[in-house]
Amino acid sequence: RGEAEGGGGAGLQAYAGAVDLLKALRAAGVPVALASSGSREKVRFNLRQAGLEGLLDAVVTGEDIVWGKPAPDCYLAAAEKLGVSPQQCVAVEDSLHGLASARSAGMATVAVA
Numbered sequence: 136r137g138e139a140e141g142g143g144g145a146g147l148q149a150y151a152g153a154v155d156l157l158k159a160l161r162a163a164g165v166p167v168a169l170a171s172s173g174s175r176e177k178v179r180f181n182l183r184q185a186g187l188e189g190l191l192d193a194v195v196t197g198e199d200i201v202w203g204k205p206a207p208d209c210y211l212a213a214a215e216k217l218g219v220s221p222q223q224c225v226a227v228e229d230s231l232h233g234l235a236s237a238r239s240a241g242m243a244t245v246a247v248a
Contacts, residue, residue, distance in 0.1 A: 147184035150247060157190040168193035168213035170226070170236075172203030193217055204232040207240035214240070 160167050168191060171178050175196040182188045193216035200208035207221075214221045226237030229247045237244045 147181055149185040149187055154186060154190065157187065161190065161192075166192045166217040166219065168195065168217050170195045170209040170213040172197045172200070172209055174198060204230070205235035205239065207236050210237050210240035210242055214242075 157167055169178065169182070169187075171194075173181075173196060175198045178194060178196045179188075182191075182194075193213055195209045195212045195216065197203055197209075200206075200212055202208045210224070210226060211221060214224050217224075221241040224237075224240075224242040225245060226233070226240075226242045227245045227247055228234045228237055234244050234246055
């Protein structure tokens, strides 16, 4: 999310370096998921706009979970879809609710300002 360089169309763009990072992770065989409390329609639209479609192994939206962030549900579901334990995951987050959600799920976190 955000207005940094490196994304897709004229609207929403990925943070600078996000596309390259996702491509490098995929090339290294590291599974990557998106965990969002947003609607499936909004998440798909944002991924298209940011040029991130096709770079993720799994996507979890608010429609896949009972409780949104800061509850851990979306992160737990993402780990499950990837077939890994939450303790094997690193969550990259840009919000306090998201950081709390990932930490509650037992994941290491990286905050992006």
